[in-house]
Amino acid sequence: MAYTYLAKLSPRQKMWFIVSVAAVLLISALGILNEPVGSTQAPNQFTVNMSIREIAPKLDVTGKGLARELALPLDTPKNKPLNELGISQEQLEHAAEHILSHRSTGLKYYIFVAIVLFGLVYLTRFGRPDNANISERKLWYPRIPYIACLLAAVMVCGFVLGKSPNPMEGTVKVFKSMVGLYPSIISKLLALVFFIVLAIIGNKLICGWACPFGALQELIYSLPILRKIKRWKAPFWLTNTIRGGLFLVMLLFLFGIVGGRKGFVIYHYLNPFNLFNLDFDHWLIAVIIVVSLTLAFFTYRPFCHLICPFGFVSWIAEQVSLTRVKVDHEKCTDCGLCIKACPTEAAKGRVLNKLFGADCFSCARCLNVCPQDAIRYDSVFSVKQIFLTLKR
Ligand code: SF4
Ligand code: SF4
Incomplete structure (x- = not known):
């Protein structure tokens, strides 16, 4: 089947195919070359004799950001040693480990771009043969290139490179910066803009083709063995109301308008990307992962539709998508x-x-x-x- 499809492509489309594969390899190679080599911070290098002010810059968070990780009020004195604030060495290492697990690898941004561009060229240039015969339409858009990208997203952008960066986190970190949990809002804003641009150049392609957790749900939903099962198409008005409502609730809690604990992030407990670091910080995270992946057998991308904040943001962005x-x-x-x-x-x-x-x-x-x-x-x-x- 793959051969029949390739044989029907015009020389122009074959050229697009070769160029897009070459671009994927080139962009990935650039990402690898740009990846900094050198030592990384270890959680056990920090001790409770140190203060928040001494530790936070080394973890690239603000004093408030570290206080929140340590479950202390945001206005905790930042120059007192942590043992005087009742923090144990174990708590400190756990918090540092969690913050360090969010350290982004720049390589992943390159791979996201490579996958999205490949998907875009496939959908617009060589997915269907030029001057294709309508009676042969079942041959158009073969699934193999799509499945290959989804597998790369799960394995490389997920399990190999870890949970960060990802579009969900990219969205939440902007709002966390607004309440002072990160030193610079600009870098977080740029990360979100990066994901939004990818969602606009190809309609939600970052979610559809490159997001590791989205891809995992897609692969489960696409299992050939499930083709005969009747799946449930969740009504969009319902899923979007839940997703948008959750987004609003997140903002209300984060800004301390509800709950009285400024800096509290509900998505922290609902983040399935922790799967890729095998970091189940809270039991609710494990529940969200298991429930999302189980529901993915019966309905399409349940996490994306019901919970993901970037799912909501990119749904707004796709209204102005270019393709x-x-x-x-x-x-x-x-x-x-x-x-x-x-x-x-x-x-x-x-x-x-x-x-x-x-x-x-x-x-x-x-x-x-x-x-x-x-x-x-x-x-x-x-x-x-x-x-x-x-x-x-
Ligand atoms: S989500 Fe629906 S409309 Fe969009 S490409 Fe898939 S089948 Fe087509
Ligand atoms: S909606 Fe969220 S989880 Fe789903 S694919 Fe997009 S970013 Fe990933």
């Missing part, structure tokens, strides 16, 4: 085949031309089912049209 699934309403006969193929209510939103429809994870399931060839993954602006307009 996306587009329906040609002149050709569409409302047969509903794409709606049936779509694991969310996104295709329905596209067919009905809804503003603020459900999240589309650019999974390509809807792109090879339309008997009218009315659905495509394309850029919002026609580059050719812009070129012609400029020429006039």
Whole structure:
């Protein structure tokens, strides 16, 4: 099947395929070369004779950030030795270990870019043969490149490189900086902008193709053995209300408007990315992971739809995505085949031309089912049209 598909690609598409694979290798190699080598901080280098003021800069957090990790009030005196504040060596090492586990590897940013660009080229350039015969549409958008990217996301961006950075954390850290838990808001803001840009250049491609926990849920949902099971398509109004509500609750707690403990982050207890560091800091994290992965057998990406703050942010961002699934309403006969193929209510939103429809994870399931060839993954602006307009 892979051979038949490759054989049908035009020379131009084969060139796109080779260039995108080469770009993935090149970007990854650049990331490896830019990765700093050298010593890393060890949690046991800090002692309780030291003060918050001495330790916090070495962990790249503010005094408030370290106080929060130690479950102390944010206004705790920062120059007192920790043993005078009742902190044991074990508590200190545990807090330091947790903060250090959030240390980002820059290499992962490169791999996220590589996967997203590959997905974008696949969806817009070589997923379907040029001048393809509609009767052969089942051959379009083969799953192998997608599955390969998902596996790379889980293994490399997940288990090999650890939980940080990830889009969920990228979102939460901006708000944590606002209450003084990190020294600089700019770097956190840039990280979030990075993820948002990737969600905009290809409709939520960072979630659909590169996020390690999203990819793990996608792989479970895609298991061939489950194809015959009838899955539940959760109503979008419900999942988005829960996800958005949780986001609001997070802000209320974090800013101390509710609960009276400024700096309290509810997502800390709901963060499934800890799986990739095998760090189950709190029993609730293990529960969230097990429940999300179990539900992923029966419904599409439950964590993304119900909990993830970046899922919510990227749903807003995808409203202005530059490339996306587009329906040609002149050709569409409302047969509903794409709606049936779509694991969310996104295709329905596209067919009905809804503003603020459900999240589309650019999974390509809807792109090879339309008997009218009315659905495509394309850029919002026609580059050719812009070129012609400029020429006039
Ligand atoms: S919505 Fe899903 S895929 Fe996107 S960042 Fe969150 S966990 Fe990852
Ligand atoms: S099947 Fe649904 S989620 Fe997947 S690309 Fe199509 S519209 Fe988006």
